[in-house]
Amino acid sequence: MTTLVVNDAFTYLDVLSWSFEISGVPVTFVTPDVYLLSLCQSYFRFYSGSPTPISLPPKQPIRLYLRFAAPSMDLKHFIPVDAKLLAQQEVTTIWKASEQERYYFHFNFGNALFRVEPMRGQIVGIISPNALRWPHLMVNTYIFMTLMLALRWRGSYHLHTAAVVSPQQRLTLICGGQRAGKTTLTTALGVAGWYPISDDGVMLHLTSPNVVKVQAFRRDFHLAASLLRQWEALHDLEARYFYNDRACVDGLTFFKAESFASTSFARVDQIVFPELTGQKESYLETVSSSEALRYLIEQSMFFPLEREHTQRQMSLLVALVKEASCYRLRTGTDIWENPYRAGEVLRNVK
Amino acid sequence: MTTGKQQFVTKEQASFTELIDHQESIILDLENLHYYSLNAAATLLWKHLRSGSATTIEALSSQLAAAFDLSFEVAQQDTRQFIAELVREHLLSETEEKVLGRTAFSFPSSTELPAYEPPCVKSSNSVLELNLAGGASTAASGALGGGGT
Numbered sequence: 121m122t123t124l125v126v127n128d129a130f131t132y133l134d135v136l137s138w139s140f141e142i143s144g145v146p147v148t149f150v151t152p153d154v155y156l157l158s159l160c161q162s163y164f165r166f167y168s169g170s171p172t173p174i175s176l177p178p179k180q181p182i183r184l185y186l187r188f189a190a191p192s193m194d195l196k197h198f199i200p201v202d203a204k205l206l207a208q209q210e211v212t213t214i215w216k217a218s219e220q221e222r223y224y225f226h227f228n229f230g231n232a233l234f235r236v237e238p239m240r241g242q243i244v245g246i247i248s249p250n251a252l253r254w255p256h257l258m259v260n261t262y263i264f265m266t267l268m269l270a271l272r273w274r275g276s277y278h279l280h281t282a283a284v285v286s287p288q289q290r291l292t293l294i295c296g297g298q299r300a301g302k303t304t305l306t307t308a309l310g311v312a313g314w315y316p317i318s319d320d321g322v323m324l325h326l327t328s329p330n331v332v333k334v335q336a337f338r339r340d341f342h343l344a345a346s347l348l349r350q351w352e353a354l355h356d357l358e359a360r361y362f363y364n365d366r367a368c369v370d371g372l373t374f375f376k377a378e379s380f381a382s383t384s385f386a387r388v389d390q391i392v393f394p395e396l397t398g399q400k401e402s403y404l405e406t407v408s409s410s411e412a413l414r415y416l417i418e419q420s421m422f423f424p425l426e427r428e429h430t431q432r433q434m435s436l437l438v439a440l441v442k443e444a445s446c447y448r449l450r451t452g453t454d455i456w457e458n459p460y461r462a463g464e465v466l467r468n469v470k
Numbered sequence: 471m472t473t474g475k476q477q478f479v480t481k482e483q484a485s486f487t488e489l490i491d492h493q494e495s496i497i498l499d500l501e502n503l504h505y506y507s508l509n510a511a512a513t514l515l516w517k518h519l520r521s522g523s524a525t526t527i528e529a530l531s532s533q534l535a536a537a538f539d540l541s542f543e544v545a546q547q548d549t550r551q552f553i554a555e556l557v558r559e560h561l562l563s564e565t566e567e568k569v570l571g572r573t574a575f576s577f578p579s580s581t582e583l584p585a586y587e588p589p590c591v592k593s594s595n596s597v598l599e600l601n602l603a604g605g606a607s608t609a610a611s612g613a614l615g616g617g618g619t
Contacts, residue, residue, distance in 0.1 A: 409489035410496045410507030410592075417505065417597050424597060427500050431485065434498060438487050 522571030
C-alpha cells in the first residue's frame with residue numbers, strides 16, 4: 121500500500137494556488153500544474169471576486185491539493201486495505217478509512233483518486249494524465265463531488281435542483297431526477313423573463329437555528345444542444361463547449377441572473393417537480409409535503425452519509441417544504457413548442 | 471395477538487417531524503433510513519406513543535375516538551391495525567417497563583383536525599440505498615450521479 125501524504129507530494133514542488141469562497145467557506149486549490157488550476161478557475165469562475173455576504177460565522181477553510189500521478193502509479197493502492205466500501209457505481213467507488221481519531225473518504229474514479237479528510241477540510245486528488253481526455257468530467261464530477269463532501273462537514277449541503285427567481289422575486293426550485301426536464305423548464309422560464317440561477321444545484325445551510333438559507337450553486341448551465349436550435353431566443357447563446365449531447369453555456373450572464381445567483385434566499389416559495397408526459401398541455405398538481413420531502417431526500421447529495429449530517433440535512437429539507445407550496449408539473453409538449461408557456465403555467469402557482 | 475393492556479414504546483432512532491400541524495408527518499428511521507409518511511390519525515397516535523401520554527391500545531383508542539368523535543369500537547379496531555403495522559415495521563415494540571415520554575407535543579382540538587381517515591403509515595424503500603451523489607448532475611452521470619440534466 122502506498123501512503124498518501126500531502127507533504128510528499130507538495131513540499132518540494134513549485135505550487136500555484138487560487139482561493140474563493142463558497143457558502144461562506146474559504147476554498148483554496150493548490151497544484152503545481154497551471155492547466156489543472158485553469159480548469160478549476162474556469163469552472164468556479166462565478167465564485168471569484170468578492171465573497172458573497174451571507175452573515176455566517178467564519179468557517180474553517182477547505183484546501184484541495186491536485187497533482188498528476190506518475191504513469192506507472194496504480195491509484196487503487198492508495199486506498200487502505202482496511203477501508204470500507206460505501207458505494208459503487210460503474211467504475212467509481214467510495215471508501216471510508218479510519219486512522220486513530222481521523223477518518224478519510226477515498227473516491228476512486230478509475231483514472232483519478234481523491235482522498236477527503238472532512239474534519240480537516242483537506243482534499244487530495246491524484247490524477248492520471250489520461251483523465252485529461254475528459255477535463256469537464258474531472259472538474260464537474262471529481263472535484264465537484266469531493267468538494268461537496270467536504271462542505272457537508274462545514275454545514276453546507278448540496279441539493280440537486282434547478283432554481284429560478286420569478287419577476288416578482290420569488291424563488292422556485294425545480295427538482296427532479298435525470299431527464300425530468302429541469303433544465304428545459306428552467307431555460308424556458310429564462311426565455312419567459314424569469315431569472316434562472318442554477319440548472320442543477322443549490323447549497324443549503326443554517327444561519328441560525330431553524331433558519332435555512334438557499335444559494336445557487338453557480339456554474340455553467342448544461343443545456344440539451346437541441347434546445348439552442350429549438351428556441352429562437354437562444355440563438356445568440358454561445359456554447360462554451362459541448363459535453364455529450366449537452367452544450368455548456370453561461371446561462372447566468374445570458375439571463376442577467378448573476379445578482380440573484382449570488383443572493384442568499386431565506387425562503388423558497390414553491391417547489392416544482394417536473395415530469396414529462398408527452399401530452400399536449402402542461403398542468404400543475406399539488407404534492408403532499410411528505411411526498412415532496414421524499415423527493416428532496418432523493419436528490420440530496422450524500423444524504424445517507426454520517427447520521428449527524430443526515431439529521432441536519434433532513435431538518436433543512438423539512439424547513440423548505442414547510443414554507444413552500446409543492447407541485448408536480450406534468451410537462452407537456454406545449455412548453456417545448458413555446459417556452460413562454462412555462463411562465464404562464466407557473467404564474468398560476470399560489 | 472395484542473391485548474388492550476399491553477404497553478408499546480417507540481423506537482428511539484425514529485426521527486419524527488410534523489410537516490403540517492396535526493395533519494401530516496413523517497418518520498425517518500435513522501437506523502436503516504426507512505422513510506414513512508403518516509396521515510392525521512396516525513400522527514395523533516404516534517405523538518401519544520412518543521410522548522408517553524397513551525401507550526396501550528385501550529388508551530390510544532380512547533384518544534383517537536375523542537379526537538375524531540368516533541365510536542370506541544371503530545377507534546379500537548383502527549388503532550389495533552395501526553399498532554400491528556408499526557410493530558411489523560419495527561418502529562414500535564412491546565415493553566413491560568414504564569414508558570417514559572421522549573418528546574412533548576401539542577395536541578389538536580377537534581376543529582384543527584381534518585375529516586377522519588383510519589390511521590395510515592406509508593413506507594418507502596430505505597433511502598440508505600440512494601446514490602450517495604443524490605442524483606446530482608455530475609458528468610459521470612452513472613458514476614454515482616444519475617442526474618445528467
